[in-house]
Amino acid sequence: MSMREKYKQFPRVFWVVNVLELFERAAYFGMMAIWGLHIASNLGEGKGLGYTTFEAGTLLSTMLIVLYTPPIIAGSLAEKYGYKRILIISFILMTIGYMSLSFAEEYWTIQFFLIIWAIGAGSFKPMVSASIAHVTTDEQRNLGYQIFYWMINVGGYSAPGLGFDPAAPTDQGNDWALATSYQYYEA
Numbered sequence: 001m002s003m004r005e006k007y008k009q010f011p012r013v014f015w016v017v018n019v020l021e022l023f024e025r026a027a028y029f030g031m032m033a034i035w036g037l038h039i040a041s042n043l044g045e046g047k048g049l050g051y052t053t054f055e056a057g058t059l060l061s062t063m064l065i066v067l068y069t070p071p072i073i074a075g076s077l078a079e080k081y082g083y084k085r086i087l088i089i090s091f092i093l094m095t096i097g098y099m100s101l102s103f104a105e106e107y108w109t110i111q112f113f114l115i116i117w118a119i120g121a122g123s124f125k126p127m128v129s130a131s132i133a134h135v136t137t138d139e140q141r142n143l144g145y146q147i148f149y150w151m152i153n154v155g156g157y158s159a160p161g162l163g164f165d166p167a168a169p170t171d172q173g174n175d176w177a178l179a180t181s182y183q184y185y186e187a
Contacts (some may be wrong), residue, residue: 010135010140018148020128022152024094024124024128025156030159031098036056040052066114074127083134087124087131088125095118
């Protein structure tokens with residue numbers, strides 16, 4: 001069987017969740033590539049929000065703590081309410097977080113929307129993995145997860161370069177909007 005035939009055997013849902021994963025990783029790594037610069041650069045020069053490195057580190061640390069907590073709960077919720085429903089809810093939370101972070105300037109507003117985003121992102125990852133497991137057969141599963149991790153790597157590798165302009169490293173405003181806009185393509 002040729003690779004083309006193997007790819008055609010995967011159901012549509014498999015490709016949808018993999019493309020969602022590609023864009024989610026692009027949005028995540030695009031944001032993380034410039035997040036610290038955006039928060040800690042001097043607002044008076046129109047380049048960022050002007051927080052101290054301690055404040056920026058606190059925001060990032062809190063976001064990472066919250067990011068890795070939802071996967072513990074999301075699987076149980078998906079078993080009870082359905083994978084598709086939890087995937088949609090997590091996507092909505094991520095979208096609200098990304099959109100709001102594009103405009104937020106106050107410390108506690110940023111913190112709040114980072115937490116909203118992190119809950120969505122933390123719930124999203126296990127739903128994609130579980131969806132791939134549910135829609136692939138035992139024979140397809142190895143190739144299915146190879147494609148899945150390929151999508152993660154392509155999304156993670158491509159976004160930082162696309163969302164950051166090395167010719168103008170002090171102009172994070174446009175770069176921030178570009179990096180967060182990857183999320184909107186998922187809809």
